[in-house]
Amino acid sequence: MFTTRNSLNTIELEKSLRNITIDGYMSQIMVVLSTGPFLIAFALLLGANNFLIGLIVAIPSLLQVLKIFSIQLVEKKRKRRAITIFSLILYRLSILSIALIPFLFSIKFGLIFLIIFLIIQSVFASIGHTAWASWMHDTIPINQLGAFYSRRMTLSSLVSLFASLLAALFIDYFVLNKLKQQIYGYSVLFFIAFLFGMISIYFISNISEPQMIKPEVEIKFLRTISQPFKDKNYRKLLIFLGVWSFAINLATPFFTVYMLKKLEFTITLVIILTIINQLTIVIFLRIWGRLIDNFSNKSVLNLCCPLYIICIFAWTFTTLPGIYLLTIPLLVIIHVFMGISMSGILLATQNISLKLAPKGKGNPYLAVASALTSLALGISPIIGGIFADYFEASELSWTLNWASPNGSLSFQTLNLQGFDFYFLFAFFIGLISLSLLVKVNEIGEVNRKVIIHELILGMKKTFSGLSFITGIERMAISPKSIIYHPTKSKHKKKGIKSLKNKIK
Template identity: 45%
Template sequence: MLSLRPSPELTPDEIERGLSNIIFDGLTTHAFATLTSGIFLIAFALELGASNVVIGLLAAIPPLAELVQIPAVSLIEKVRNRRLVTVITSLASRGLWIFVALIPFLLSPQAGIVCLVLLLIVYSCISSVKHCGWKSWMRDLIPEQILGMYFSRRMALSFAAAIVLSLGAGYFLDHWQNGGGGTAVTGYAVIFLVGSLIGLAGTYFLVRTPEPMMIIRHDVPLRRRLTAWYEDINFRNLIIFLALWSFAVNLAAPFLTVYLLKRLSLDITTIIVLSIVSQLTSILSLPLWGTIADRFSNKSVLKVAGPLFVLCFLALTFTNFPEPHFLTMPLLVIIHIIMGLSTAGVTLAAGNIGLKLAPKGSATSYLAGISIFTALAAGIAPIIGGFFVDHLAECELAWNLSWKSPGFAIIIPTFHLQHWDFFFVLAFVLGLYSVHRLIYVKEEGEIDEPIFIDSLIAYGKDMRNFSTAGGIRNIMRFPVNGMDIQSDNYALRCRPDLKLQKNRDGPVP
């Protein structure tokens, strides 16, 4: 384990190697998450006979387990080796999915559901410790000037890998069931096994990533440091926004796959294709969001991407109006395109704004504060949804326009809510309010809204010049060779567009 010790000071070459390895870590981590969560996990649970309450519980366990970050902060500061903690917890948590894959072969469906819940609890608690160390590690490793662009490239490559894996998994499931290979539930088990092996292999890149020495304030007790963010009014407002946003999204998002499978009667292959459409849009939009976040602010990105995302929840209510109709599939495609566009912006900006506003030396405790409250909100929301969704199955709220004349009558449905629609509407309202709370968050570099919108439109025009292959080639490149990380010109050499602006208009603000 001597090779996993942190370094007092990192050279530019070490940072370059670390940034490259974190890119590959992102690929394997996202591949693991794609094959062991989301559509495949929910479909697996439904095949075992899980109820809506169980689906809500499965969605609530991972965020609630983030509360383990409270004692994890003490562990990490005692060990003072975030890389060691991250590697060990990664191996343990990802290896657990081998046991999940064995459920259909060893247990009955009812016992399998109980075992799945228990294993997910253990996995999520171990992963929470990993997240606590990894976030603090990245905060000190990645230069702040390129934070937005770097993570946008990492996410874009990860989404691209997820698309390939999703298509491959969908094809495998069709062949497995139609070709006589076995039942659907055993097909999902094979997918979980492959995901676990990919995740285990990905820890190699974490081992090769250097870690800078932690800066710990010994004069302040841990309890005091865990609550230090509360005295920071700006960071406190950020936590309020993120908690409200997390509650709104997780009230409806965990049931989206159930809605598509049960309410709209779509098959798993169609849902995977819709997911791929969303991820492709995310890949194409990530360079846009990353550039805007670095040039303007993460807050500016959230102001645009946030409302777009929750608008998709409202649009879902029109896909069954009151039953699936000929416009249902076109609407779903449009919704998933907008959802992919906005998800990229929200995910990138929400993660980066926390990293940016957390002060160095206290990043672990500040980021743990974010995790605690967003975890509570994200955990409570799907539990509420799971308990109430069945009670709303027989409820309807309709508003129709009717016309009657001699020999002619027509009724036009203009507003119709039923079952999951109530959660989609409530998530939309709460999401809009959470975005409103952003006005109380101050971020260095934020600009006036009109200036940002004009620039966003200008960047949008440049999207016409993007090509899939060229975009991915640019994402793969990360110029760090021969640079002084502490110099003022570092960000300009990583971002040629800023250098051109500096030469043309003077110093970059």
Template identity: 35%
Template sequence: MSLQPQPSVSEAERDQAMRQVVTEGAFASAATALTSGVILTALALHLGASNLVIGVLASAPFLGQLLQAPAILLVERLRKRKLIAVAGGFTGRAMLALMALAPFLPGDLGIAALVIAQLVLCGMSAVGSCAWNAWMRDLAPDDRLGWVFARRTAYAAAISLVAGIAAAIVLDRTTEGSSWRSIIFGVLYGLGFLAGLVSAWLTSRVPEPAMPPRPEIQLGLVGLLRAPLADQNFRRLTIFLASWQFAINLATPFFTVFIVRQLGFDMTFVMVLSAVSQLSNLVALRNWGALADRFANKSVLLVAAPTYILCIVGMIGASQIPHGPWLIAYLVVLHLFMGLAIAGATLATTSIAMKLSPKGQSTAYVACAGLATAVAAGIAPILGGGFADFFAARQFEVLLRWTSPEGVAIVSPLRLSQWDFYFLISGAIGLYAIHRLTLITESGEIRRREMVEQMIDQTRRTVRNLSTVAGLRTLTYLPATFLREAEIRARFLRRQRLKPKPG
């Protein structure tokens, strides 16, 4: 195992590397699923954290991206992306061991340890990701970017689904605030730490093509960012990504708090909703990946992004429905569509930044977009947590009065309070983000209506497959199917490259 770049990477090595990247993604997603999102919020609530602390924890992944600025200079000067990616990933994952100890520390000390560990974890992950993204841009073939990231994201969704259900079952067997729940959180974060170590080891086994020779004139940070900022199309992409991340992160990190505190459900139900979202995410990824490769990432975003924004605004409807079966059904359906939409949005936003950045300069381009989105997405949840008490003391209500000989009847069809305001504001900002998306140019893009028709056709074929016993049986073979497709695709590409060219 060597952490040094190599002068060239053969096609066979690239094919093997793509499979290793997908496998590594499974362990990375396991570490993430067991230690972030709903699990992290649940741990914070278990420790008695305030809304502001929850907002800081949610903003840490994005504030950590600010370290991409020095990471750009580190990559450009050291020119050893694999070494930086592995070192950053290992250092960050080591913080999961500290987070595993947080439930056993007294009072505010546990919360402080959780916040500090989360900030270090996200910061080191950002440094490693900066090098990793540039590394993958030069390693992965253009015609397989969508395929690789679709498979990698599919594994992430599958692992998150299993981890979420397992965590829900285990947490349901413990009493809220009990020492047993502290033990469960310690075990979850300990397992996440081990999965992170395996992920770092697998990353170290992927070959890195050497970067072009370092120019004699060394550019500072401003010089490196000048090219992406001068590129009008990439600048438009950066503005879209920043506004999009601000919109969704103003409200999304507080879904768990909203469902538990305002709607009155327990944490197990939140885990079930997360599992529903992850399952729909997993089912949709194959279609989104195929459409992104066939047409363009922008076309996928023009369908997925508005759908997700509508789902965020749709959370307001949950507070208008009385607690009962109808509310449960509404939340399940809403999370089903959220999973479908965020699958396409995540896949497309990951790929489009790489696709629009020139080879050999991707470090500066991808990091430029990352810095802008980090500031926007990092500020959003902190503002949300900081203003939680302000909106908690305010309410907007629409009253309808009906006067008749029998008397006066007053009906309130709409009542907004606390987190409802965030969902509404998030929707308004999301509309602006979608407007910015329409200004971006990407080769192969098609109109939104055509993309919707293509997605409907893909969905109909999937539904027809699921309508038979054989189709239902294929669901149990889903992970194996992904592996077989990867192997078949790799063999096909090797045969195509070895086939003698005519003339």
């Protein structure tokens, strides 16, 4: 069952890519039902305060640091499929344990066991994802990474959108009918997430595994994990990813808390806004995927990162100081542009970590990148949670006053309270991270004008007729187009080179 192959032939590669794609559907449903708004709302029902919310959000990221130590296990056993399957099964059993909390424990102890089960879940997720990343690094053709991952993420996101909306309506049924058993509704969601997670294991087990490339010289563990830091360019990438991750996760995890507590939105309205965001991500994944393959990851990041931090800053204008006429329209606009930018960021950060890692040494490079990014992602929400109560009692406002003989007029242009300070702080740290991105070198980098031009062309193609729907159907039926048609890609690159010369 866990045999490896020297190399994968065309049939094995096609079958593996299909199973990777289907696993994306199943695992994405599992994730969307057991994390994000549903997990935060579940924790709030158990009585979690701002600090505990920050801790709950931080646990999965902080324990991703274990990926560094997982390298040793992967390098020693060299059976990535076996390690992945074993670890991810235990990950899914932890989700089942969380589903049983309301049935086994009181609210007082429920929160404690929620944290314990999340820690266990995150430990095995860290081990499993380390083996998975190395496995995929050697399985998916390097020149198709952008296109393949954009297709996989597109289809997975579409499936998860429907699942999340149905789940939100299911939870709000308990709320609208004032049922005291609302917390049991979340248990049902987590149990369904567990079932889809186990289905994904079946497809993962049917993915072929190429043999790991053996290093010419046996390298000790500490020397192995130090390799990425000795690579000057990769070290610059690690610094950027760390600062960027800290900036966005200082604010992003609290968007849901902000809407549920301060704006007092229903879980359905929160999920609808999330769906708007995810739909935008789905639409633009294909566009960014093509641009990454034709140009570079850094070129896409140069456009997407500034747009995302502007969206974080825009959250400070959603209340003046409470809900007002433009609150919901502004939130819709913010979620749309966050989706546009995040789709490019997700693909580009994942692919640039793969691309800049030397062939055959992907395991330590990817593990260190993931671990440092996760450390930054974990520290920031804890810092946010610690100071939440202090800032919640603070306020900074800016009011314009007009006085004349006929009367006076006051207009409040800015009002910062509570989480608004985090959003503003995250915005400024995000600006700092942009200066660090400039120092990273990647082959294929082009001027931002070229990317904007190609982005507009991609948007026109996507939104014209039914081309988007047709593309989704083709992707769902067969991944063959990911492997074949090398001639087309060559023509595209020639056309793009001429475009670059014209713009220059």
